[in-house]
Each structure stands twice: as structure tokens, then as C-alpha cells.
Amino acid sequence: MPSTELGERDSRGSLGTVRNAVTLLELLGEGPAYQHLTDLAERSGMSVPTVHRLLRSLVLADLVEQDPRSSRYSLGPELVRLSQRYLARLPILGALAPFLSQLRDLVRSTIVVQTLVRSAVVTIDRVDGPDAGLYREAHAVPDALTTATGRLLGARASDDEWKAILESCSAEQRAVAEASRNEWAAAPWLVVEGQTFGPPSHVAVPLVDGQGGILGALVATVPPGTSPEEIEAVAGHLIRAGAAAVRTVGHA
Template sequence: MTTGPRRSQPSGGVQSVERTFDLLELMADAGGEVALSELADRSGLPLPTIHRIMRTLVSAGYARQQPSRRYALGPRLIRLGETASKALGSWARPYLAELTEATGETSNMAVLDGEQIVYVAQVPSRHQMRMFTEVGRRVDAHATAVGKAMMANLPADSVAQLLTRAGMRPETERTITTVEGMQQELGRIREQGYAVDDGEQEVGVRCYAVAVPGAPAGAAISISGPEGRMTRITTDDVIPLMQRLAKELAAEITTA
């Protein structure tokens, strides 16, 4: 299905650069590997233009051509992604620290990378019993509050493709394991403005998350802790705080 160019009007930038990033984003949305015809279909750009851009990306190491003639994201993007994740983590820590100070629980920031989420920052709780997720850890999106918060901002067809590619392994008996079930869950998240992991990733652990609006590649912040303590935190108090911090973080990211 043709979706047309991702930017509907000139932004004042260099058109070829904008087109290059559009194609890279389309490749990422498609799981990292596409055919030229798919890029043409989704971007609305002429095949010769796409072919010229892809040749340049391949020669620079930001894309590679498979034996099947399909194009995949290249290894040089890894360094860019790692550096960007570190920068996001640095920007996020003061906001996470405020969240941990207010709630007493561990706060995290994660970004969506392909079919998985990656934790890029954390401020731990001062409680002796606390949640700890190593920065840099990758987990499937469907069993986490941060993953669900980010997926709630994606179109339904993109969510279905992401979940189909990744699979929906049951981490606990509470994990949502069907696309239909997840689509219903995401509808609830859009209505209430936050996501919950109620023992879906790890038994006895509860997590609340909100998306960082407008963050590149998708991002979310969360608090997590033992279910017994987390149930004493009222969403009426903590969710407005998390939404405010997410908006302030988004403003810093977009102006940096």
C-alpha cells in the first residue's frame, strides 16, 4: 500500500538528506530489511531516486545489500544508536531522579529498537528490596509497560507487524500472547494515558509507564517495584507526575 512521502511539505532542509532519513526510518519500521519495490511503495519516491540513495548508504556502511537483493540496515548505524542511547540516558536521569524521589521506587527510561525495547537509563530505589534492570538490556516489548506505552502510539498495522516478527512469548501466566489481546490492551492505554505491567514480565513485579511524546524512535519512562508496594501508589497521584516529567524530557530532547 502506498503511503506517500513521509514529509508532506518542505521543512527547509536539504531534500536529499530528508529522503535518506525517510528511507532509513522506513527500513527500521519494516524490521530492518526491505526490497527496493517496498521502499518505493511506502515512500512514494521514484525507484531511480531510491536506488541512488541506497547505493550511497551501502558504500558508507549504513546499509548493506543481501544476496537476495534486498537491503538491510548496516553495521555503522550501531555506533550511532549506542551514542544516541547514552545521550538520551544522560538527559533522562534528572527526570528519573525526581520520579524516584517522589515515589520511592526504581525509575527507568527505555526506547523502542526494532521489535525490542532497550533500557537506556535507570535511577534505583533506596529500598533494600528493589527492582534492577541493567542499562542496555533488551526485552520483548509485549511483556513490559514501557513497550506497551510506546506501541500505543503506533498504528495498529505497525503493532501487528512488530508483534508477529518478534513473537509473543509468555514470560508469566499474565503475559498477553495474542495480537488481538494486545490491540485491546493498547486501546485501554490510549484512553487512560498510561500502561501497566501487572506481573507480565516477572511474577510479583508491577510497573507503570508513560510514553515520552514525540521522542525519536519511541521512548517511555516508568517506575517499577514489588507488587505489594506498588499497589499502595495511587495512579491519580503518580501518573500526572510521570506525564509532566515525560513532557519536560521530550522538550529537552527535541531542543538539544
């Protein structure tokens, strides 16, 4: 066999291995914290030996950890280090840093920076305000369309990304989203009502650069039942701070 054909075959095989490993990491990020080998094989559609071999490699890299008592698998600590390295290189976080505490003191509420990763919203920075009580969502990864951030950023995403978001939500959420996409994409800010004994209301503004690139969203929590006038005032503060941070990124 010519060396070029052998190289192409090895490349395709390596790509498949990486894709399968990513699939396992995604499955480990869903459902219970620790999962059984056979369950992962069934959900992934891969054979048990294949899944076992991939998991062993991921464990050696600390991307996955195995509980010595139950032999079940979970996401590993190396993912935390990699995510922190990634966040440290995001220019928008550095640009927003001087504003977060000022915003917190100005609106007297928790200020959050979020981004959209596929069909989920991820918090990448947070400054707690006086409203931060027993209910905290520091590590929550909510579905996109349940949040103001997800609606703002998802509606501005590409058609393929929007389609993936719709496929991950309920039929009821999908119907509302399809009817509201243009409105959400044009909105300077959005609010999603919270619950008295659950997640608070969130006001979010998109962070969009001069070329239309999505940098994330700046979010403030507000108590359920906050008046429209107060919400609009909070949104105004977020918009001004976000615009200043985006200008800083543009000048960097």
C-alpha cells in the same frame, strides 16, 4: 556492460551483503550467547561459506567475536560503543537527566527510561531506588507486549510496526493486544503487574512530542499489590516530569 548498469548491480550486491550481515547480527542477539557457524547458516537460510565470509568481516570490525576454544560466534564489543554514541545523541535523555534522581527520591522506587526497538523494549537509562534488590533487569530486553512501555508505545506506532509486534508474540498475547490497542494508544499511563519473586510491577507514561513523535517512556517500578491510588500518584509524578522534559526538547 554500461558503467551505470555495473554500478547498479554492485549497489544491489552491496545492499544484499549488508542485509545478510544484519540478519546474522539479529540471530546472534537471539538464543545462546555463543552460536555455531552451521547453526547460523541453517537459521539464516544462507550457505555455510557465505555465513563464514560475513562473520569473518564482522569479527574484523569487532561487531562479532569468536571464542578461540569453541570457534563459536557472539555479538562483539563494538556494538556497545556504537550504542553509547547513539544514546548520547538522544535529546530526550539529556532533558530527562535532571529529573531522574528527583523522581527516584520522590516516589522511592527505581526510575527507568525505555524505548521500543522493533518488537522489544530496551532500557536506555536507569536510576536505582531503595526497592532495587537482588532482582535487577539492567540488560533485559523483554518482548514489547509483556511490558507497560511496549503496550503504550507499540499501540501508538504505525500499523506496520504494530503488525510486526503482534507477529512476535503468542496467540494469547495477540488476542489481548488486538482488543486493547485503542485503549492503550489513548492511555496517559499503564501498569503491568509484576511478581513477588520476579520482575516488579511497572508504571509507564509515554513521552510524546508536540508532533506526536514517540520519544520513549518514563517508568517507575512499584511493589506488586500497590494500591490503585498509590499507582495513580506515581503515574502523576512521571507525567509531570515527562512533560517538562518533552518541553525542554521542544525548546532546544
